[in-house]
Amino acid sequence: MVTNHQVLFNKVTSTGLPKPGETTKPGSQEIDVDNVPLNGGVLTRNIAVSLDPTMRNRLKGDIGYFSPPYVEGKPISAIGVAEVYRSDVPDFQPGDVVSVWSLGIEEWTLHPKEAVQGFRKFTEEQLDLGLTITTWLGAAGMPGMTAWMSLKEIIGDMKAGNKMFVSGAAGPVGQMVIQLAHEAGVKVIASAGSDEKCEFVKSLGADEVINYKTEDVLAKLKSFAGDTGVHYYYDNVGGKQLEAYLTVAATYGIIVGCGYISGYHGDVYSPNNLFNIVTRQVKYIGFIVSSFLPKWLGPFLEEVPQMLASGKIQNKEDVRFGVLSAEQAFVDLFTGNNSGKVAVLIDTERADRWNLKQK
């Protein structure tokens, strides 16, 4: 018997920050990992999970969100990486490392047969690239896919010399967007919530930066826009920064609607200048990565992990150690008390194998 430590969903939290001990609480169960019946499913020993802003919306009960709400008393779930320990499914054998679309934040998970559809097995080649395992949850995982696929799908070929505004720029999606835009010759202005983060996004290739907590976003955008306006807006936050963009949007401007972090805690700010969408013929297009995996996953996996391994693209991550650290890490994600993509290494015993070191 082993003790399976878990982070459980405790109580619906509609507004404000999630609170450790109230929104979530630690839990545990005893599990006989060598004998528990699998009933056609798979038992995994969990390696790491990603913490993403989108999870905030699953703490609100049934609000009609595209991902289902968390269930009280059960582990909250996230995108993760796990190792198959035992399996009733021929495609997955003990020792296989898999990416899991919905993994409980716990040390062991017994996946029913149907859940195995959400598994993707890593190839030897992929694991041999030497990336930290959590990179597969960041730049080589869902956030990286979101950035890469949404730019391909919504903007297509970015035009060198055009201008882009990226909000939430220090987050894992923003990081990737900046690097890809910069690579394409696009001039980038990027906003983030601290001077340190601004320095970081500058190091990734942002031409100008805005600390949205201390600086006047609109004034800086106006100066950046000059006579041309700003052609693209990669929007992770919505609200006031979306309003500011609409003030400087170029004719035929394109907004990639990737997130709306500013509204996730219930205090929604609504831009008062949507009319500019009409008058400037702006395209504002929402994007959910899962819709585009069938189309773009193959090309993404061909290209991006290799770019990361060669250092052509950087991935800054903030990896916390131990399953229970997820509670505080999830709060830090929203207060800005993180530096880079937030992930949790659950399998701390084998940190070396996953190319990670505790700081």
Add this chain to the structure above:
Amino acid sequence: MVTNHQVLFNKVTSTGLPKPGETTKPGSQEIDVDNVPLNGGVLTRNIAVSLDPTMRNRLKGDIGYFSPPYVEGKPISAIGVAEVYRSDVPDFQPGDVVSVWSLGIEEWTLHPKEAVQGFRKFTEEQLDLGLTITTWLGAAGMPGMTAWMSLKEIIGDMKAGNKMFVSGAAGPVGQMVIQLAHEAGVKVIASAGSDEKCEFVKSLGADEVINYKTEDVLAKLKSFAGDTGVHYYYDNVGGKQLEAYLTVAATYGIIVGCGYISGYHGDVYSPNNLFNIVTRQVKYIGFIVSSFLPKWLGPFLEEVPQMLASGKIQNKEDVRFGVLSAEQAFVDLFTGNNSGKVAVLIDTERADRWNLKQK
């Protein structure tokens, strides 16, 4: 010498309804139509003008709108139809009837040479179709083009069985959208501001109607949406109706952003659920017809006037007689005190020739 009666712009009016006598005022000038020097331009005897909601934004001074603000003391201008009286431009000869992109609301206009770029000469065939001259300002003019071209450009092939919401449905753009959508087998719910207008849009093919002044728009939309959601929204008004649509939008819903009438008087309502654009992967795309004339004007003129002449498409219009009636007609456009596309016949003396009768 003749007296050229005019409607002059008098004073910037940023909020509220335009006021005859304050926002605009009647004026006149003496003009020697047979001898005034043309300096390379064209003198027209004006036939009719269109009154469109977009003109409201030109009363606000320089707000960065895509059409320039009106100039105090000069006639307000609109899209119109005129007859060439004298010309220094070889392409336009006395007697030619022309569509004019920007025509002063006055009986005679002296167009400088450069302004003649905005002229389009009617062919004999077009004039022989027997449409009222003001139809060329409505269903066969800018509003009809807006409806027809925006559907082609933004939605493309409408899918039979899909659902569409049309706001501002009794207006000239809405009328055309309903008929085209109905023709394509799309189920249409349409909103307008009176029971009479609702009956009218039903007669055009709307399956369901909403009197937005007396009925619960969201409740009716929810019932119409059922399990499928609403696939298309043709938005003429923005604000609360846009918010209501975002509540019932289908995944991959498409919003044609054609207007934002609800905000034109300065009292802007901002939808609080823009996040749904992201989560439902909605496309919200602004449209200005002038951008698409080079691409679509030819096909439009091939198809639509003929459909109107044959009765396949209807055009309901509310034509006021006499240049000075424009002042009150412009107010009626916003209070809903109109029935159909609002236009002003300036050349009342020759009403018969323009296929119009005063009611």
